[in-house]
Amino acid sequence: xxxxxxxxxxxxxxxxxxxxxxxxxxxxxxxxxxxxxxxxxxxxxxxxxxxxxxxxxxxxxxxxxxxxxxxxxxxxxxxxxxxxxxxxxxxxxxxxxxxx
Amino acid sequence: xxxxxxxxxxxxxxxxxxxxxxxxxxxxxxxxxxxxxxxxxxxxxxxxxxxxxxxxxxxxxxxxxxxxxxxxxxxxxxxxxxxxxxxxxxxxxxxxxxxxxxxxxxxxxxxxxxxxxxxxxxxxxxxxxxxxxxxxxxxxxxxxxxxxxxxxxxxxxxxxxxxxxxxxxxxxxxxxxxxxxxxxxxxxxxxxxxxxxxxxxxxxxxxxxxxxxxxxxxxxx
Numbered sequence: 001x002x003x004x005x006x007x008x009x010x011x012x013x014x015x016x017x018x019x020x021x022x023x024x025x026x027x028x029x030x031x032x033x034x035x036x037x038x039x040x041x042x043x044x045x046x047x048x049x050x051x052x053x054x055x056x057x058x059x060x061x062x063x064x065x066x067x068x069x070x071x072x073x074x075x076x077x078x079x080x081x082x083x084x085x086x087x088x089x090x091x092x093x094x095x096x097x098x099x100x
Numbered sequence: 101x102x103x104x105x106x107x108x109x110x111x112x113x114x115x116x117x118x119x120x121x122x123x124x125x126x127x128x129x130x131x132x133x134x135x136x137x138x139x140x141x142x143x144x145x146x147x148x149x150x151x152x153x154x155x156x157x158x159x160x161x162x163x164x165x166x167x168x169x170x171x172x173x174x175x176x177x178x179x180x181x182x183x184x185x186x187x188x189x190x191x192x193x194x195x196x197x198x199x200x201x202x203x204x205x206x207x208x209x210x211x212x213x214x215x216x217x218x219x220x221x222x223x224x225x226x227x228x229x230x231x232x233x234x235x236x237x238x239x240x241x242x243x244x245x246x247x248x249x250x251x252x253x254x255x256x257x258x259x260x261x262x263x264x265x266x267x268x269x270x271x272x273x274x275x276x277x278x279x280x281x282x283x284x285x286x287x288x289x290x291x292x293x294x295x296x297x298x299x300x301x302x303x304x305x306x307x308x309x310x311x312x313x314x315x316x317x318x319x320x321x
Contacts, residue, residue, distance in 0.1 A: 007269030018193060021182040070176070077178045081196035088196070 022082040029075040108198045126248040129155035139240040145284040170220040189214040205231040253295045263313040
């Protein structure tokens with residue numbers, strides 16, 4: 001049993017490190033989604049996001065669009081990863097606690 | 101349906117293939133066991149345990165020579181680069197389920213900091229004795245990819261060789277893998293003869309370490 005406990009503790013530390021790395025990266029990526037607004041018959045890209053309970057949007061210049069879209073997609077992937085890491089963390093914390 | 105982790109593994113293999121890196125690396129660690137199973141290299145073998153670590157060994161840290169920013173490409177494809185602030189060692193996590201780490205054989209006296217791949221812009225951890233895995237490797241053809249893996253004999257002997265320097269938890273996991281592989285290989289006389297042959301080729305010090313691990317853990321071949 002001590003071997004399993006040590007392995008879980010090792011995994012716990014690793015996941016915590018990973019959680020922090022994802023949180024750090026997410027802080028650098030833009031929140032929200034790209035939406036297009038129809039203005040005067042033309043479509044304009046906007047980054048729409050929530051801040052303090054309010055929905056806000058910011059115009060995205062055409063030359064920035066590809067980069068911002070890639071960042072938004074990356075954020076979604078990282079958020080999904082963080083969710084999975086946190087689920088693993090919850091499970092391992094429970095087991096480590098029970099095993100004490 | 102294939103697990104998401106396996107899908108991520110194959111996406112990573114595809115990426116290495118696309119950028120011309122696959123032929124220069126050896127898949128080591130528990131994912132090599134998965135490839136033994138997938139390729140049918142050892143009939144009847146089923147890998148029992150796979151970790152999140154996808155260990156990638158550079159056969160030669162100076163190859164490929166074509167400059168390519170692999171770190172940037174991995175990041176562009178959704179891998180999160182985690183770099184140790186003190187040592188500079190890079191790891192790339194995908195989806196919280198697969199962690200790619202690059203390895204290389206420790207050279208000379210060794211060094212505390214990782215080795216930087218001159219042309220790919222990634223860092224690799226130097227490990228002693230890992231050259232046995234690259235030196236005694238074979239190519240498996242799985243899902244249209246030609247993938248270098250250690251020959252199972254080298255894989256088993258390497259696990260026994262490094263056992264003492266691993267954490268207690270990893271020692272147990274490694275010994276489990278060794279027992280699983282040997283259990284199947286024992287039925288194939290040629291495989292066992294190859295284990296003995298490779299063992300005989302190793303330096304005296306390495307052979308003594310392996311013998312010691314086997315004796316301590318009642319492993320016979």
